[in-house]
Amino acid sequence: MRKRTAGILVCQLEDSCLRIAGLSRRRSRKRALCLLAEKHLPIRASDTELSRDIQSALNKLVPIVPECLIVSVPRNRVTWKHLRIPSNSSGEIEQACRLHAGRLMLLPEEEVVSVCEIISRDGNSGALVSLMAASRGEISRYCRLFGFFPADNIYFHLSTQGISGIFREIRGRRQGLSLVLVPYRHSWDAVLLNDGAQVYARSFSVPASGNYFGILAAETRAVLDYYSREVDETPVGEICLLTRPGRSVAAETAAKLSGLIGVNVDVVSCGGVFAGIRGRGGAGVRNGNGIFYVPLIGLSLNAERERRDHGGDFSLPEIKARRSEGILKRRAACFIAAIALLTSAVSAYLGYLTGAERRKTRVFAGPLGRMEKAALPILRAGNRVFRLRERDLSQEETLFGRLSGIREAAGNNGIVLNGLVYERGQRLVIQGRQEGWDSLKEFMPAVARNPVFLSWKPGELRMERSAAEGTIIFRGEWVK
Helix, strand or coil: CCCECCCEEEEEEECCEEEEEEEEECCCCCEEEEEEEEEECCCCCCHHHHHHHHHHHHHHHCCCECCEEEEEECHHHCEEEEEEECCCCHHHHHHHHHHHHHHHHCCCHHHEEEEEEEEEEECCCEEEEEEEEEEHHHHHHHHHHCCCCCHHHEEEEEHHHHHHHHHHHHHCCCCCEEEEEEECCCEEEEEEEECCEEEEEEEEECCCCCCHHHHHHHHHHHHHHHHHHHCCCCCCCEEEEEECCCCCHHHHHHHHHHHHHCCCEEEEECHHHHCCCEEEECCCCCCCCCHHHHHHHHHHHCHHHHHHHCCCECCCHHHHHHHHHHHHHHHHHHHHHHHHHHHHHHHHHHHHHHHHHHHHHHHHHHHHHHHHHHHHHHHHHHHHHHHHHHHHHHHHHHHHHHHHHHHHHHHHCCCEEEEEEEECCCEEEEEEEECCHHHHHHHHHHHHCCHHHCCCEEEEEEEEEECCCCEEEEEEEEEC
């Protein structure tokens, strides 16, 4: 099994010739072109035989399996039209483009694969849309020819997108309207760029005999007239002729074309993009840096941006839907993984805090245990004191009531108490005076019958009569 890499492979199948451009990505994440190759295929072979030959050629020329395959679709296989749609809603624009694509191709809507790019939006007139349509049968045939590769990793892009990518690599993102002309053996590509983005492209043939430069100038003016009529009347800022290194006739072609169309044509060499490329080819390959490799190189250099923006991809709708579903699943998996990672981090932090608290608890566990052992007798004694105090308070309340009863009994018997002394739990002393014996004889037994003093014993009892006043002075004592 061949090793998979983070590289990109671009293939173009045209006129029974398979051309390949390989792009590798180094550990420093810098892109580097590593391979240009060409393989001639049988002319009248079936699709099964062609697929087998293509797979054999790729296995021989490309030792490792790339992460994605980009198939370059020639411009002459695509119908291009600019539309003014009276709506700014993306859903309505997409639906209208699918309907117009079927009309352009004269095919049912389900038999057409379309790509629409919004050029501008206007609140009054709607959106200006660039519509490109291709036959579903043509794209399905490419899928069969490259059926040995995973269908979800195959992308279909217009070849002229590679030309605009190469021009941006060489000249940067130019402001304004630019026209790039690319000559091949028997045909030309004309690509219009507005602020560096492709807005229109056209392929045309120019016969080698006859009025060669006149036909070339007429086709160039036709491209500019179409853009000014259908899209925008902004005049072209520059016209560039893109050629391969060592092409001496390019300057002569640019000079004659400038005189015919009245606009200066600059010659731009694409030799720098071929630096460091390893060329491998089959029979009939004479020039390893031919101009026909330019679209492939441009597509490979801009593959990551095109895949990220989902622009200009002619993949079948079901494959696009499967890719979108896969992207959603990957995003959901990343989200779940992020939540799980965050949960793990929070759990680890809480575990660390819990461990720190446990360590603190272990540090204070010994002293707290000793303090608890020392405090238990104190707590028990405190509880006992509290209970005793509650009992004493209860007894004091009862005793206070009984003593109040003694005072009340003395008042009822006409006895004047001079002193009432109670020593807690020891003795009770009552001093007073009374004018007669009868009341005093009733008072003393009443004190002895008091529930508080039932268990007490009578102590000293002295009584004296005052001759001057004619009263009895008494002092009674009870001892427990």
